[in-house]
Amino acid sequence: MSTSAGRPGLFASLKLLASTLLAIGQTRLELLANELEVQKLQVLRMLLLAQALLFLAAVGLVLLVALAALLWWEQRIAVVGVCAALFVGAAAWCARTLMGLVNAPEPAFAATLAELRQDVQNLKTASRHANTAD
Secondary structure, three states: OEOOOOOEOHHHHHHHHHHHHHHHHHHHHHHHHHHHHHHHHHHHHHHHHHHHHHHHHHHHHHHHHHHHHHHOHHHHHHHHHHHHHHHHHHHHHHHHHHHHHHHOOOOOOHHHHHHHHHHHHHHHHHHHHHHHHO
8 A cells, every 4th residue: 555655665675674684684594504504514524524533643653652752762761761852842832722713713603694784774774764755
């Protein structure tokens, strides 16, 4: 139903507003779902790679220490001690580096939050324009 000035009526405006809000909500939910999927796949990939890395590194290091101990049989205690010190130092470095990565990630759902902020800003701007036009 239209008013005499050619502007849509209140009911038509409310329907348009509701459909716009639903479309915005649907788009944002789809974006959120995509980001969740990407985050899930990234975490799973990182976990599998970390697990493989730990297993292969552990086996390789045990074999290297055994080889060194066999090569320098007379100094086997010194060889094992030096290797143990190196491994503990490397583990400390890895732990510090990992904590740095964990504490400084990109915020999850950054794109969704940015879009929602933009939507709120657009709605505020449109609201101000509508209030000044009346």
